[in-house]
Amino acid sequence: MTTTARPPATSMLGVLARQEIRHYLVAKLFWLGAALLVALCVADFLNPDATNGAGDYSSSVMGMVAPSALLGVLGLIVMASLARRSDRAAAAAGSVAVPERTRTLALAAAAVVPLGVALLWYAAALAQYHIHPPAPSTVPFGPMTDGHVFAVMFALGVVPAVSGPILGLFLARWLPGRGVTPLAVVLVVLVTILMQGNFQATWHWRVVWPWTYWYGPIGWNTGTGHWMALPGSPEAWIAYLLAVCALGVLGALYHDPESDRARLRLVIGAAVAVAVLALVLTMTLGLPEAVANPIAGAGG
Amino acid sequence: MTATLDAVSKTFGRTAALHPTTLRLDAGVIGLLGPNGAGKTTLLRILSSALAPSTGTVAVAGHEVTGSQAERTAARRRIGYLPQEVTFPRGMTSFGFLDYIAVLKEWGDTEQRHAEVRRVLALVGLADRATVKVRALSGGQRRRLAIAQALLGDPALLILDEPTTGLDPEQRASLRGLLSGRPGTVLISTHQTEDVSALCDRVVVLDGGRVRFDGSVPELLASAAGRVHQGATANPGAVQTWKTGTGLIRSVGGRPGPGASAVEPTVEDAYLLLRSATAEGAAA
Numbered sequence: 001m002t003t004t005a006r007p008p009a010t011s012m013l014g015v016l017a018r019q020e021i022r023h024y025l026v027a028k029l030f031w032l033g034a035a036l037l038v039a040l041c042v043a044d045f046l047n048p049d050a051t052n053g054a055g056d057y058s059s060s061v062m063g064m065v066a067p068s069a070l071l072g073v074l075g076l077i078v079m080a081s082l083a084r085r086s087d088r089a090a091a092a093a094g095s096v097a098v099p100e101r102t103r104t105l106a107l108a109a110a111a112v113v114p115l116g117v118a119l120l121w122y123a124a125a126l127a128q129y130h131i132h133p134p135a136p137s138t139v140p141f142g143p144m145t146d147g148h149v150f151a152v153m154f155a156l157g158v159v160p161a162v163s164g165p166i167l168g169l170f171l172a173r174w175l176p177g178r179g180v181t182p183l184a185v186v187l188v189v190l191v192t193i194l195m196q197g198n199f200q201a202t203w204h205w206r207v208v209w210p211w212t213y214w215y216g217p218i219g220w221n222t223g224t225g226h227w228m229a230l231p232g233s234p235e236a237w238i239a240y241l242l243a244v245c246a247l248g249v250l251g252a253l254y255h256d257p258e259s260d261r262a263r264l265r266l267v268i269g270a271a272v273a274v275a276v277l278a279l280v281l282t283m284t285l286g287l288p289e290a291v292a293n294p295i296a297g298a299g300g
Numbered sequence: 301m302t303a304t305l306d307a308v309s310k311t312f313g314r315t316a317a318l319h320p321t322t323l324r325l326d327a328g329v330i331g332l333l334g335p336n337g338a339g340k341t342t343l344l345r346i347l348s349s350a351l352a353p354s355t356g357t358v359a360v361a362g363h364e365v366t367g368s369q370a371e372r373t374a375a376r377r378r379i380g381y382l383p384q385e386v387t388f389p390r391g392m393t394s395f396g397f398l399d400y401i402a403v404l405k406e407w408g409d410t411e412q413r414h415a416e417v418r419r420v421l422a423l424v425g426l427a428d429r430a431t432v433k434v435r436a437l438s439g440g441q442r443r444r445l446a447i448a449q450a451l452l453g454d455p456a457l458l459i460l461d462e463p464t465t466g467l468d469p470e471q472r473a474s475l476r477g478l479l480s481g482r483p484g485t486v487l488i489s490t491h492q493t494e495d496v497s498a499l500c501d502r503v504v505v506l507d508g509g510r511v512r513f514d515g516s517v518p519e520l521l522a523s524a525a526g527r528v529h530q531g532a533t534a535n536p537g538a539v540q541t542w543k544t545g546t547g548l549i550r551s552v553g554g555r556p557g558p559g560a561s562a563v564e565p566t567v568e569d570a571y572l573l574l575r576s577a578t579a580e581g582a583a584a
Contacts, residue, residue: 011408012403012406012408015403015408016403016404019399019400019403081390084389084390085389085390085391085392086389086400088387088388088389088390089389089392089397089400089401089404090401090404091383091386091387092383092386092387092388092389092397092401092446092449093381093401093404093405093449093450094345094348094350094381094382094383094450094459095348095349095350095376095379095381096376096401096404096405097373097376097377097404097405097406098403098404098405098406099369099373103404258369258372
């Protein structure tokens with residue numbers, strides 16, 4: 001018998017998601033990253049050509065590393081921390097009506113916080129692109145369109161704001177040890193450095209890794225003053241990245257022993273198929289080969 | 301009737317933590333006694349649905365904990381559970397912690413939820429600590445906070461695993477007052493036999509994963525009547541002896557020595573005798 005009136009048990013996901021969004025919003029690390037990002041954006045607006053010291057390109061087309069690190073990498077840590085906190089609270093209650101999968105979805109929903117900031121950054125970057133167009137020696141050039149550049153900016157600057165936290169959620173579900181998060185951050189950064197397209201041998205399949213450069217003063221060409229655009233389709237790559245994000249959430253949901261795992265396996269299989277298809281399209285569509293901008297920059 | 305366990309057992313690998321056990325838990329306060337490793341926590345976790353049994357069925361308020369997901373969820377809505385060890389989430393205030401758990405217990409309406417959180421904070425005497433971070437609370441206050449989460453929603457079945465650990469005598473008395481006055485079923489696992497004698501309508505003694513006694517406190521005390529003595533010397537063959545503050549030696553069990561007089565047994569005496577009989581039975 002329950003003597004205290006309890007409201008009807010409907011749509012707890014929305015209530016819990018709002019709680020997790022609030023928790024994300026008050027996370028110090030999130031504020032640190034967001035504040036640094038805003039400071040960098042303001043600095044870029046005030047001095048758009050100073051980013052590489054060579055004075056030959058607008059920072060808007062190369063500044064994606066800032067949101068990916070400040071929202072994505074820090075988001076990984078924030079989300080892992082929130083997931084652990086949620087798990088501890090649930091364990092403290094021992095037995096609650098809201099299942100782990102609902103908590104997982106609510107935590108995933110909290111990624112709208114860094115996503116919102118990343119979208120603001122994207123809007124600022126697009127404004128910057130129009131107010132201070134990139135130098136002719138940079139991008140776009142040749143077969144590249146503005147859309148190509150915008151897709152790259154979105155994939156490298158906005159998507160990590162979601163994929164970083166989702167990776168944190170996935171890791172917290174399957175590897176809850178506290179040392180896992182910093183280790184994951186180090187590994188992500190190390191592999192990203194290796195996969196950013198500096199080596200010609202990786203140019204075609206580097207897109208497997210969810211953060212890699214698509215253009216810039218890349219690899220052996222660095223120092224010649226000619227920017228390179230690497231092969232592939234950034235538009236299809238966005239679909240691949242989003243499929244990987246979905247897989248991260250599904251993988252985190254799969255951890256709940258009370259979830260309908262048979263059904264989840266089907267959905268995960270479908271998401272893998274979409275990811276593979278998008279990856280193949282990424283490699284086969286867009287630029288077939290790497291191309292160099294014929295105009296040399298001031299830095300060369 | 302609030303909860304039933306029907307032939308419930310649990311094995312971990314090749315170790316049987318709980319042998320097939322059948323219990324019916326009606327309204328009232330029920331004490332669960334037993335030594336460490338007796339299977340008490342295993343039984344409580346199964347009853348709370350935190351752990352699936354190896355065999356048997358569990359039902360709470362007519363809903364099968366061991367049934368479908370919907371049935372288990374329906375059962376969980378009627379359960380409040382205090383685990384033996386609670387690791388609190390970092391960075392939360394007392395209020396924030398309870399508020400989060402209230403959401404996990406499906407309190408969707410913010411106003412009602414906050415009112416409920418304030419109610420349970422007041423019940424455990426932490427109303428003035430609502431905005432304090434959990435890490436800043438004392439051990440006793442944290443235990444009371446953990447009890448508060450179990451009280452959210454005034455559940456029909458309240459399962460408390462060693463609730464008085466870390467509480468001072470005043471807080472323990474306060475908790476007794478709180479539990480004795482509430483409706484529904486309260487199942488308390490404890491090592492504090494005085495809590496059982498002061499609070500419980502019924503006692504279940506678990507040992508080696510089996511129920512060794514299931515009855516009222518007077519029945520448990522009656523099982524020890526005439527078997528506890530005080531005298532100048534210890535009873536030969538006594539289960540336990542100790543020198544009391546009066547200088548006399550109290551003997552639980554054994555053959556009374558010269559001049560020894562029978563005294564009123566306590567729940568602890570009865571428990572010790574029961575344990576001794578169980579150990580002798582196992583040895584035989």
